[in-house]
Amino acid sequence: MSPHRPPGEPERPVAVPALPDLPEATVARLPEYLRALHNLAENGHETVSSEWLATAAGVNSAKLRKDLSHLGSYGTRGVGYDVALLIDQIEYVLGLTQRRSVALVGVGNLGHALAGYDGFATRGFRIAALFDADPVRVGEEINGLVVRHVDELSRVAIEESIAIGVIATPAAAAQRVADRLVAGGVTSILNFAPCVLTVPDGVDVRKVDLAVELQILSFHEHRKASLTALPAAGAATLTPLPGDLAATDPQEAIGT
Amino acid sequence: MSPHRPPGEPERPVAVPALPDLPEATVARLPEYLRALHNLAENGHETVSSEWLATAAGVNSAKLRKDLSHLGSYGTRGVGYDVALLIDQIEYVLGLTQRRSVALVGVGNLGHALAGYDGFATRGFRIAALFDADPVRVGEEINGLVVRHVDELSRVAIEESIAIGVIATPAAAAQRVADRLVAGGVTSILNFAPCVLTVPDGVDVRKVDLAVELQILSFHEHRKASLTALPAAGAATLTPLPGDLAATDPQEAIGT
DNA sequence: ATTTGTGAATAAGTTCACAGCC
DNA sequence: GGCTGTGAACTTATTCACAAAT
Numbered sequence: 246m247s248p249h250r251p252p253g254e255p256e257r258p259v260a261v262p263a264l265p266d267l268p269e270a271t272v273a274r275l276p277e278y279l280r281a282l283h284n285l286a287e288n289g290h291e292t293v294s295s296e297w298l299a300t301a302a303g304v305n306s307a308k309l310r311k312d313l314s315h316l317g318s319y320g321t322r323g324v325g326y327d328v329a330l331l332i333d334q335i336e337y338v339l340g341l342t343q344r345r346s347v348a349l350v351g352v353g354n355l356g357h358a359l360a361g362y363d364g365f366a367t368r369g370f371r372i373a374a375l376f377d378a379d380p381v382r383v384g385e386e387i388n389g390l391v392v393r394h395v396d397e398l399s400r401v402a403i404e405e406s407i408a409i410g411v412i413a414t415p416a417a418a419a420q421r422v423a424d425r426l427v428a429g430g431v432t433s434i435l436n437f438a439p440c441v442l443t444v445p446d447g448v449d450v451r452k453v454d455l456a457v458e459l460q461i462l463s464f465h466e467h468r469k470a471s472l473t474a475l476p477a478a479g480a481a482t483l484t485p486l487p488g489d490l491a492a493t494d495p496q497e498a499i500g501t
Numbered sequence: 502m503s504p505h506r507p508p509g510e511p512e513r514p515v516a517v518p519a520l521p522d523l524p525e526a527t528v529a530r531l532p533e534y535l536r537a538l539h540n541l542a543e544n545g546h547e548t549v550s551s552e553w554l555a556t557a558a559g560v561n562s563a564k565l566r567k568d569l570s571h572l573g574s575y576g577t578r579g580v581g582y583d584v585a586l587l588i589d590q591i592e593y594v595l596g597l598t599q600r601r602s603v604a605l606v607g608v609g610n611l612g613h614a615l616a617g618y619d620g621f622a623t624r625g626f627r628i629a630a631l632f633d634a635d636p637v638r639v640g641e642e643i644n645g646l647v648v649r650h651v652d653e654l655s656r657v658a659i660e661e662s663i664a665i666g667v668i669a670t671p672a673a674a675a676q677r678v679a680d681r682l683v684a685g686g687v688t689s690i691l692n693f694a695p696c697v698l699t700v701p702d703g704v705d706v707r708k709v710d711l712a713v714e715l716q717i718l719s720f721h722e723h724r725k726a727s728l729t730a731l732p733a734a735g736a737a738t739l740t741p742l743p744g745d746l747a748a749t750d751p752q753e754a755i756g757t
Numbered sequence: 758a759t760t761t762g763t764g765a766a767t768a769a770g771t772t773c774a775c776a777g778c779c
Numbered sequence: 780g781g782c783t784g785t786g787a788a789c790t791t792a793t794t795c796a797c798a799a800a801t
Contacts, residue, residue: 578777581781
C-alpha cells in the first residue's frame with residue numbers, strides 16, 4: 246500500500262492511517278502467517294499463492310485473503326504474494342520492527358522454562374529482566390540474567406522501558422505483580438497465572454492457562470465418546486446429566 | 502433447557518442428547534467459571550449471583566447467564582446459582598468426572614516445566630507418561646516418572662489409554678509425534694510446537710504458541726503508541742508504513 | 758489461465774432489555 | 780425487590796462466488 250501505491254488513485258496526498266485497525270481475529274492470525282512466510286523464505290520461495298500460504302498456516306484461502314486485504318493490497322493477481330514484501334508488511338503492522346523488552350516475573354517451574362525459551366529471542370523479543378519474590382531465588386543467574394527482587398519491578402520496568410510483562414507466579418501473587426507492572430508503565434501483560442487480573446483501561450492482558458486448554462480438550466473427548474456410544478439416530482430413552490452422571494461409553498463408564 | 506422441557510412440545514419422549522452441544526466460545530469459558538466457583542466454594546459461599554460470578558471470571562453477567570443457560574437451568578431466580586451444583590454440572594459437561602491420562606512428549610526446557618506443573622494434577626489430569634527422542638534424556642526420572650523413548654509412544658498410548666497428548670518438542674519433530682499419538686488412538690492434542698499439525702478428522706488439536714501471544718500484544722503496543730502520537734483528529738500528511746518504516750512516538754522511534 | 762480482492766450472504770457470538778419466577 | 784433465563788437486536792467473523800487484474 247505504501248511503496249506500491251495503488252494505481253487507481255495516484256494523486257491523493259491524503260495519508261493512510263498509520264495502522265489500519267484490524268479485526269482482533271485477524272491480528273491473532275497474522276503471527277501464524279508470518280511464521281509460515283519465514284519458512285517459505287528459508288526454502289527459497291519468492292512468491293506464494295493464497296492457497297499455499299493458507300494451507301501452511303492452517304486456514305482456508307478465503308480467510309487468508311480477507312485478512313491480508315486489511316493490510317492493503319500486496320498481492321499480484323494471477324501470481325500471488327511476494328514473500329519478502331509480505332513479511333515486512335506483517336512485521337511492521339505487528340510492531341516487530343522494533344525489538345521489545347520483556348520482563349518475566351516468577352522464576353519457578355514455568356518461569357524458568359520461559360526464561361530459557363529461545364523462541365522469544367528469535368521472534369522479536371528480548372527478555373530484559375527477571376524477578377521473583379523468593380529471596381532464595383533472587384541473585385540466581387539464568388541465561389545470563391540475574392534474578393532481581395520483585396520490589397524492584399516498577400523501578401526497573403521504567404529504567405529498562407519494558408514493553409511487556411510476563412507473569413508466571415502463583416495465582417495469589419499475580420494481581421500484585423500486575424499492579425507493579427502497571428506502576429512501571431507496562432501496558433501489555435501476558436498472564437500464565439490461573440486468575441483474572443484487574444488492570445486500568447488501556448492495559449492489555451492476554452491469558453494463557455495450560456489447564457484450561459486441557460479442560461477444553463477434555464470436553465471434546467467427552468463429547469466424542471458420548472457420540473460414538475449412541476450409534477446414530479434416535480438416541481431415545483436417555484435422560485442423563487447428573488445426579489445420575491450417566492456415562493455413555495466404555496472409556497467413560499464409571500459406575501454403570 | 503434439559504430437565505425443564507420447553508413448554509411448546511411437551512409429549513415428545515425423545516430424549517435430550519447426553520451432551521448439549523455448546524458453542525465453542527462457551528466451552529472455552531466454562532473452565533474459567535469452574536475455577537471461580539472453586540474459589541467461592543473454598544471461601545464458604547453456597548450461592549452466587551450471575552453478577553458476582555461474572556466478575557470473578559472476568560466476563561459480563563449477560564454472557565455468563567447465556568453460557569450457563571446452555572447447560573440447563575441451574576439457577577434460582579431472585580437467589581442465584583448453587584455453587585456446589587454448578588461445579589458438578591460444569592465438571593460433568595467438561596468430562597472431568599473422569600481423570601484423564603496425559604502423555605507429554607518432549608522433555609526439554611518447556612516439557613520439563615510442564616511435567617512438574619501441578620496445575621494439571623489439581624485440575625483433573627494425570628500425567629501418565631513422558632517421552633523424548635534424545636537417548637540422553639530417556640531413562641531420566643522426573644516427578645516419579647521415567648522418560649521413555651518416543652518409539653514406544655504408540656504402544657504405550659494404547660496400553661495406558663492416553664486421552665490427551667501434549668507436544669513440547671521442536672517444530673521439526675512435532676508432526677511425527679502427532680502421527681504417533683494418532684496411531685496410539687489419541688484424539689486430542691495440545692501442541693506447543695510452533696507449527697501446524699495435520700491430523701485426521703475427529704482428532705482435535707489446540708495450539709499454544711508463546712511467541713504468538715507476545716506478537717499479538719506487540720501489535721496492541723504498536724497501535725497504542727501510534728494513537729498517542731497522533732494527538733487526535735486529522736492525522737494528515739503522514740504516509741508511514743515501510744519502506745520508510747516511520748515510527749510515530751518516542752518509544753517507537755528508531756531513526757526519526 | 759490464474760489468482761487476488763471484495764461485495765454479498767451466512768454464521769457465530771455478544772449485548773440489551775425485560776418477562777417470569779422467587 | 781432481586782435475579783435468572785431468553786428472545787430480539789446488534790456486532791463480529793467466516794465463507795461464498797465472482798469481477799478485476801495480470
